[in-house]
Amino acid sequence: SYVLTQPPSVSVAPGQTARITCGGNNIGSRSVHWYQQKPGQAPVVVVYDDTDRPSGIPERFSGSNSGNTATLTISRVEAGDEADYSCQVWDSSSDHFVFGTGTKVTVL
């Protein structure tokens, strides 16, 4: 089955840039979606189809996807960005959905 690997944690100072990676075999050929989940809250999509942002999501959130790595970048990090972030793809071979292992972003 298809596996997506994320770093368990990323720490960043306010105002700096956080980069969260999502590794998978030839993930660049797939569409990647990113979700933010704060404690006790429902996940929210922050980037879909590699680079698109839903309405209401700040421009500080951006995505890229190439080769074996997709990346979610959070620019000018704020305290309110502290959350768990998960990547997701649809696996065409199984017709199922796969989530990454999740990354906890801590704002120092």
Added chain:
Amino acid sequence: EVQLVESGGGLVQPGRSLRLSCAASGFTIDDYAMHWVRQAPGKGLEWVSGMSRKSGSIDYADSVKGRFTMSRDKAKNSLFLEMNNLRIEDTASYHCARGGSNWHHYFDPWGQGTQVIVSS
């Protein structure tokens, strides 16, 4: 406002059953693919099952296939997840989520989730 609200979670012994519900508002569920996703304590998100729009064909993760059954009630605009022969590893927060017109669409929005604890 588009909203999903889950209910039905609780504490259950291994081998027993539980039925989760997901009430949708602000949209019609059979216009979209709909999904159940769970998150075990300290673990990542795991897709559990999904139902395609219109035809209502259903697929399941291998970890629950044969034990869980997803269904919908169009009149109540609600989803259900019947969970049988529950195992300790089924302990998780269960979320319903809306997909899109295409099966492989991203999930938006999600419900807050309902907690299922399987323990003797």
